[in-house]
Amino acid sequence: xxxxxxxxxxxQQIIYIVVLMIFVGIEVIGRVPSxxxxxxxxxxxxxxxxxxxxxxxxxxxxEGDNYLALILGFLAVVLGxxxxxxxxxxxxxxxxxxxxx
Amino acid sequence: xxxxxxxICYLIGSxxxxxxxxxxxxxxxARKGNMLAGVGMTIxxxxxxxxxxxxxxxxxxxxxxxxxxxxxxxxxxxTLSAKKVKMTAMPEMVSLFNGMGGACAALISIxxxxxxxxxxxxxxxxxxxxxxxxxxxxxxxxxxxxxxxxAGSMIAxxxxxxxxxxxxxxxxxxxxxxxLAASLGLAVYLIMNPLQHLMLYVIxxxxxxxxxxxxxxxxxxxxxxxxxxxxxxxGVAAACGGFLYDNKVMLTGGILxxxxxTLLTILMCKAMNRSLKNVxxxxxxxxxxxxxxxxxxxxxxxxxxxxxTAMIMSYSKKVMIVPGYGLAVAQAQHICHELExxxxxxxxxxxxxxxxxxxxxxxxxxxxxxxADVSYDNLLEMEQANEEFGTTDVVLILGANxxxxxxxxxxxASPIYGMPILDVELAKNIVVNKRSMxxxxxxxxxxxxxxxxxxxxxxxxxxxxQELCAEIKNA
Numbered sequence: 001x002x003x004x005x006x007x008x009x010x011x012q013q014i015i016y017i018v019v020l021m022i023f024v025g026i027e028v029i030g031r032v033p034s035x036x037x038x039x040x041x042x043x044x045x046x047x048x049x050x051x052x053x054x055x056x057x058x059x060x061x062x063e064g065d066n067y068l069a070l071i072l073g074f075l076a077v078v079l080g081x082x083x084x085x086x087x088x089x090x091x092x093x094x095x096x097x098x099x100x101x
Numbered sequence: 102x103x104x105x106x107x108x109i110c111y112l113i114g115s116x117x118x119x120x121x122x123x124x125x126x127x128x129x130x131a132r133k134g135n136m137l138a139g140v141g142m143t144i145x146x147x148x149x150x151x152x153x154x155x156x157x158x159x160x161x162x163x164x165x166x167x168x169x170x171x172x173x174x175x176x177x178x179x180t181l182s183a184k185k186v187k188m189t190a191m192p193e194m195v196s197l198f199n200g201m202g203g204a205c206a207a208l209i210s211i212x213x214x215x216x217x218x219x220x221x222x223x224x225x226x227x228x229x230x231x232x233x234x235x236x237x238x239x240x241x242x243x244x245x246x247x248x249x250x251x252a253g254s255m256i257a258x259x260x261x262x263x264x265x266x267x268x269x270x271x272x273x274x275x276x277x278x279x280x281l282a283a284s285l286g287l288a289v290y291l292i293m294n295p296l297q298h299l300m301l302y303v304i305x306x307x308x309x310x311x312x313x314x315x316x317x318x319x320x321x322x323x324x325x326x327x328x329x330x331x332x333x334x335x336g337v338a339a340a341c342g343g344f345l346y347d348n349k350v351m352l353t354g355g356i357l358x359x360x361x362x363t364l365l366t367i368l369m370c371k372a373m374n375r376s377l378k379n380v381x382x383x384x385x386x387x388x389x390x391x392x393x394x395x396x397x398x399x400x401x402x403x404x405x406x407x408x409x410t411a412m413i414m415s416y417s418k419k420v421m422i423v424p425g426y427g428l429a430v431a432q433a434q435h436i437c438h439e440l441e442x443x444x445x446x447x448x449x450x451x452x453x454x455x456x457x458x459x460x461x462x463x464x465x466x467x468x469x470x471x472x473a474d475v476s477y478d479n480l481l482e483m484e485q486a487n488e489e490f491g492t493t494d495v496v497l498i499l500g501a502n503x504x505x506x507x508x509x510x511x512x513x514a515s516p517i518y519g520m521p522i523l524d525v526e527l528a529k530n531i532v533v534n535k536r537s538m539x540x541x542x543x544x545x546x547x548x549x550x551x552x553x554x555x556x557x558x559x560x561x562x563x564x565x566x567q568e569l570c571a572e573i574k575n576a
Binding site: 007024034040079081092 | 132164171176182188194198202235329332336
């Protein structure tokens with residue numbers, strides 16, 4: 001119990017961010033028309049590609065002789081980047097078609 | 102100095118994600134919003150590469166060759182596949198990219214756990230392990246969510262492009278629950294005994310199995326909902342990384358997508374008038390087979406020739422086109438627009454009635470028709486369209502089925518009962534273009550095809566529309 005309480009106290013900043021972000025996330029897309037469901041999902045998909053930052057940190061910290069970390073880290077960077085680039089480009093292609101004449 | 106700069110990079114990243122997502126939910130600003138989020142992402146990535154310092158050692162990152170190599174390969178693969186994919190295959194592409202993100206999160210967890218477990222073995226301080234237990238929790242959570250998202254997305258991708266068939270066995274829901282409970286139970290065990298490091302791989306395997314089993318029984322028509330849900334899972338997995346590195350941009354981006362994705366999933370379910378629970382464990386396929394069998398003998402349908410169709414359409418006042426997946430697979434959106442213009446030249450009012458879930462994804466039809474330069478104002482949403490069917494002379498249904506199935510209103514036993522549909526029967530004539538009498542994606546018979554007002558026009562949507570255009574030009 002004590003451990004949990006101290007965990008909350010030491011990480012309160014992060015917990016505040018989580019709670020507030022949940023509300024922001026819901027509020028921000030609350031009134032989206034169904035036409036935009038697919039592009040919005042795709043755009044959100046690109047944004048969670050931010051996980052690549054973790055991959056870059058893993059890769060950049062790996063010692064030169066730790067092949068497991070090097071290989072898995074490299075793989076993570078590649079996959080994360082596919083998520084980011086692919087996500088933004090595919091969303092842009094979808095939205096390109098919404099242009100008004 | 103570099104730390105402060107990095108903090109600012111991350112702050113810019115987080116703010117652009119929020120504003121970008123906000124702009125993405127409005128048609129006028131959506132494209133700019135996507136670009137804005139992309140710029141923020143670039144700033145955050147570059148900032149990390151050049152400014153990040155390890156908290157413990159104070160060192161900058163190294164292995165730049167590997168990092169840039171990975172970014173280059175991933176960037177090229179991602180861009181090319183996103184540029185090359187056909188508009189009809191967009192949904193499965195999104196699923197694939199989502200899976201990549203999930204896998205990325207899972208890989209980060211594996212490496213970090215290995216790192217941590219070495220430290221735990223070598224550190225003599227007895228307080229070290231209890232102190233690191235919350236970190237183990239975050240790592241394991243990221244691993245489970247990331248790998249479920251990865252495996253599930255791969256199956257969803259396979260289902261959408263037809264490589265994976267629906268698959269379920271009796272009691273599958275129970276088996277799924279057991280697999281999930283086992284992996285969560287082992288996760289708790291690992292957090293209590295973090296030195297049992299091999300347990301991590303057992304948890305990984307169980308999570309992958311759960312991801313596969315979770316998506317397997319869900320019908321292909323419900324895949325958009327599943328992809329959206331897995332999308333929010335990956336968001337949460339990314340947020341776990343944010344916890345792990347105390348990294349605010351990962352945390353805000355991840356939670357933002359987690360929350361927005363969950364709401365979007367619920368909104369999609371609402372558009373089909375179903376609950377999320379119903380989609381996930383409703384075993385759409387099983388119920389559909391029963392209903393299909395009962396409706397085996399349906400009586401007669403009547404066919405209509407191309408020239409008759411061209412005739413009644415040319416002499417109508419108002420024609421409503423109902424596009425569906427058939428239009429998408431046949432890539433018939435351009436020729437459809439041509440038909441619209443030909444009819445408009447003859448003074449016929451032509452509109453499109455778009456069901457929110459027509460095609461394979463919400464908004465799928467709008468994207469396709471927009472590609473073919475169909476004016477935004479001619480696309481009617483379901484409520485508007487239903488008001489106008491009463492004054493419509495001809496409804497032309499192009500490869501849509503479940504979204505016009507009257508069973509959704511009249512037959513409580515039907516698996517799509519309760520889903521709002523397009524009331525095409527209010528119109529004077531209905532022409533249905535399909536390739537054959539085969540039932541639609543939900544696998545159920547459609548009474549509409551046997552109604553007296555309905556005529557069938559068989560053939561591939563593109564070919565039929567080309568011939569219709571030729572007939573109308575000649576008339």
